[in-house]
Amino acid sequence: MQESSTQPAWHNKLSHAAQLGGIETSVLDNGPGRGTRIAWINTGTGLRYKVVIDRAMDIVDAFHNQHSLAWISHLGVVAPQPFSNRGVDWLKTFAGGLLTTCGLSHVGGPEADEFGERGLHGPISNLAAEIESIVQPDPVNGKLDMSITGRMRQTTTFGPSMELRRTISGTLGQASLRVHDEVINVGNIPAPHMLLYHFNFGWPLLDEGTALLWNGTWQSLNTDPKIFKEGNDFKRCPAPLEAHRGKGEEAAAIDPVADSNGTWSCGVHNAKLGLAVALRFKKQQLPWLINWQHWAPGEYVSGIEPATHPPIGQAAARKQNTLIHLAPGERRHYDLELEVLDNPTRIQQFLTNTTFQ
Numbered sequence: 001m002q003e004s005s006t007q008p009a010w011h012n013k014l015s016h017a018a019q020l021g022g023i024e025t026s027v028l029d030n031g032p033g034r035g036t037r038i039a040w041i042n043t044g045t046g047l048r049y050k051v052v053i054d055r056a057m058d059i060v061d062a063f064h065n066q067h068s069l070a071w072i073s074h075l076g077v078v079a080p081q082p083f084s085n086r087g088v089d090w091l092k093t094f095a096g097g098l099l100t101t102c103g104l105s106h107v108g109g110p111e112a113d114e115f116g117e118r119g120l121h122g123p124i125s126n127l128a129a130e131i132e133s134i135v136q137p138d139p140v141n142g143k144l145d146m147s148i149t150g151r152m153r154q155t156t157t158f159g160p161s162m163e164l165r166r167t168i169s170g171t172l173g174q175a176s177l178r179v180h181d182e183v184i185n186v187g188n189i190p191a192p193h194m195l196l197y198h199f200n201f202g203w204p205l206l207d208e209g210t211a212l213l214w215n216g217t218w219q220s221l222n223t224d225p226k227i228f229k230e231g232n233d234f235k236r237c238p239a240p241l242e243a244h245r246g247k248g249e250e251a252a253a254i255d256p257v258a259d260s261n262g263t264w265s266c267g268v269h270n271a272k273l274g275l276a277v278a279l280r281f282k283k284q285q286l287p288w289l290i291n292w293q294h295w296a297p298g299e300y301v302s303g304i305e306p307a308t309h310p311p312i313g314q315a316a317a318r319k320q321n322t323l324i325h326l327a328p329g330e331r332r333h334y335d336l337e338l339e340v341l342d343n344p345t346r347i348q349q350f351l352t353n354t355t356f357q
Helices: 089-093 313-319 344-353
Strands: 022-027 037-042 047-052 058-064 099-104 111-113 116-118 130-135 145-155 161-171 176-185 191-202 211-213 216-220 250-256 263-270 275-282 288-296 299-307 324-326 331-341
Touching: 022 145, 037 145, 047 176, 099 161, 111 313, 161 191, 176 191, 176 324, 191 275, 191 313, 191 331, 263 299, 263 344, 275 299, 275 344, 324 331, 331 344
Parallel strands: none
Antiparallel strands: 022 037, 037 047, 047 058, 058 099, 099 191, 111 116, 130 145, 145 161, 161 176, 176 331, 191 299, 191 324, 211 263, 216 250, 250 288, 263 275, 275 331, 288 299
């Protein structure tokens, strides 16, 4: 009997969903990440990525077919250090990776005031998840969606207590991933709240000539900018820069231009590889975007980072009266989607439908 033309190509040929994709959990057994729980997610399209369960369910390795999408630091995955929230200790465990979460109460450099001491970018990325569910796809029964959900607790007795409930999901046959975050004040006093999604792209997706795609009014976050200044083509990746050896870096804060639905699209496009990455989020939820550029030899990376605030720190946000305070029991939701495009028509549609200036 001939199969119907509406049946998928694998109809009656599939024994296990893992032949197409799905979620596989394991524990690293070597190096500085030894003992760390991870989950590999395979979308069945060439897009596959590693969720580090013990590091706020952040995403480190990410590939599309043979091409790496993410920048990974010299460290790679390091076991969580939940009490390292002082000074710049954050950098000692920063894997880079496709996504590192910053917050939940502080985004910016280390600082101290009458409200306490805060280390670089806060402690959330060093907190392990309690996994609530793993939903595998079941293509034989028509279920192509998959997800992993967990909770991270950033809390202290006699102080602010918050939870991050994160769901990372995808669909077999779609080269995309979705992040849905819910931040909850589970304590009995108001809790300050800042959040930044540190997406880190690297070679070969980033290379000389790769376009960084974003639009909106911008302002350099450096006192003496060399890159983010009028007249510079700072949306085109350069060759590695000797001036960025060591601490060389620059960043700009961008006030995004959203579409009629309140969605802002940004991303990167490597014309030589025929590959683009689109990142989408709601401006109402995340009103800022940070573009971080660090082009040092051997540390070649650019971050595209949706955020509730520029990385100015809790003290400056409080002074500006922009610091968010969550009342006891209050919740905030954040939704982001990352899609990989390798079809020339789809790439052109993305470039045409989104005005990148």
